[in-house]
Amino acid sequence: MAFFKALFQLKKQYFSRMNRADKTDLRVAILDMYEGTDNQGMRCLRELLDQFRQNIQQPLVVNEYNVRLQAQLPSTDYDIYLSSGGPGSPLADEDSIWEAKYFQWIEQVLAYNEHPQHVQKKKVFFICHSFQLACRFFDIGQVTKRKSTAFGVFPVHFIQTEQSEKVFQGMSDPFYAVDSRDYQVIQPNHDQIKSLGSQLLAIEKARPHVPYERAIMAVRFNEHMIGTQFHPEADAIGMLKHLHTPEKKKTVIENYGEEKWQSMVAHLNDPDKIMYTYSHIIPNFLQLAVEEMISIEA
Numbered sequence: 548m549a550f551f552k553a554l555f556q557l558k559k560q561y562f563s564r565m566n567r568a569d570k571t572d573l574r575v576a577i578l579d580m581y582e583g584t585d586n587q588g589m590r591c592l593r594e595l596l597d598q599f600r601q602n603i604q605q606p607l608v609v610n611e612y613n614v615r616l617q618a619q620l621p622s623t624d625y626d627i628y629l630s631s632g633g634p635g636s637p638l639a640d641e642d643s644i645w646e647a648k649y650f651q652w653i654e655q656v657l658a659y660n661e662h663p664q665h666v667q668k669k670k671v672f673f674i675c676h677s678f679q680l681a682c683r684f685f686d687i688g689q690v691t692k693r694k695s696t697a698f699g700v701f702p703v704h705f706i707q708t709e710q711s712e713k714v715f716q717g718m719s720d721p722f723y724a725v726d727s728r729d730y731q732v733i734q735p736n737h738d739q740i741k742s743l744g745s746q747l748l749a750i751e752k753a754r755p756h757v758p759y760e761r762a763i764m765a766v767r768f769n770e771h772m773i774g775t776q777f778h779p780e781a782d783a784i785g786m787l788k789h790l791h792t793p794e795k796k797k798t799v800i801e802n803y804g805e806e807k808w809q810s811m812v813a814h815l816n817d818p819d820k821i822m823y824t825y826s827h828i829i830p831n832f833l834q835l836a837v838e839e840m841i842s843i844e845a
Contacts, residue, residue: 572606573837576621578649579613580633580676587785588632588674588778595780595829603837618645620652623659623669627836629829632675632778637683637690637730650684660771666843670836672829673774675728678766681774682732685743688763689734695802697726698795700786700814700821702752703764703777712748714773714831715765721752723820724764725781727789731762732776744769751776779828783815790815 577592593609600607612619615633653671660668673681679690702721715722735747748765764776789795790812799808814820 572608573603573627573840574608574625575610575627575629576625577609577611578621578628578630578677579611580615580631582615582633582635583613584634586632586634587782587789588780591778591780591782591785591825592629592631592829594782595825595833599830599833614649615645618648620648623655626667626669626840627833628656628669628671630671630673630677630681632677632727634676636692637676637679646680649680653681653684656772657769660769667840668771670832670839671772672832673768673772674780675776675778678774678776679728679730679732681768681772682763682766685745685768686736686739687745687766687768688732688736690730690732693729693731696798697728697731697751699726699790699799699803699807700724700811701726701777703749704752705749706747712746712765712767712773713835714828715748716831717827718824722824723814724775724777724779724824725786725821726751726777728776733760733762735763748773749775773832775828779824781821782825783821786821787812787815 575596577589577596579589581589589611596607596609600609610621610625612621614620621628656669656671659665682688683690700723703724704721705715739745740747746767747763748767749763750761751764752761762776765774767773790799790808796808799811
């Protein structure tokens with residue numbers, strides 16, 4: 548991938564500026580929100596980071612934290628945080644121990660980034676379930692249950708005609724992504740968004756034949772935190788496996804019809820759709836974090 552070639556050059560420049568004795572590992576924390584359930588998301592995140600490690604050819608430490616089962620949360624000793632999707636309701640655990648700790652962790656990262664002596668900031672990417680929780684934390688919009696499950700490959704539309712978000716660099720409008728959720732974020736709180744300096748980035752496809760609001764699909768919460776309602780880490784292998792399970796196939800056909808299921812399978816074999824999203828959004832996020840490290844060391 549062109550991304551990884553560029554990233555290798557960036558990391559080569561970065562570490563060439565550092566004395567061997569001063570070189571530190573790049574540290575990444577994965578916040579596992581899957582509550583022990585079988586999933587493809589963690590595999591995809593691990594594989595993206597393995598590709599990242601192989602191409603930068605430099606020390607990369609990756610640790611995983613089981614948030615929902617063991618209430619494990621990382622410290623602020625990491626450079627990058629990837630907070631995964633997961634099953635269940637983003638509302639059901641409002642009074643749980645793990646959720647309280649998760650929100651405390653967000654507050655800790657915010658406080659770290661706001662400290663004037665911390666030049667190198669911590670970067671966070673929230674995915675699906677984590678995105679819904681982050682929207683609650685920042686009061687970005689209303690988190691509600693959908694009338695029916697959204698599952699499959701769907702177009703995502705930028706809110707602005709000219710998309711300036713660097714994490715989405717190279718993406719078309721619309722682009723295609725894997726969606727898997729029973730909940731949604733709607734009714735954006737524009738006063739809060741303006742107050743925080745946040746930016747709504749993308750929404751789901753318009754459905755004029757049904758009386759429902761379009762869900763918010765991506766938000767830049769602040770300069771260092773971003774999230775998506777969809778799964779940018781999803782690859783064709785995992786999604787094909789899901790689509791061919793009897794339960795998921797039945798869900799898609801009941802909600803969208805046999806033709807839609809067939810088109811989703813076709814999309815997964817189209818390099819300009821799911822695999823394009825897979826090879827751009829999370830990699831862009833990682834690259835931008837590295838570029839900031841380089842600019843600070845320069």
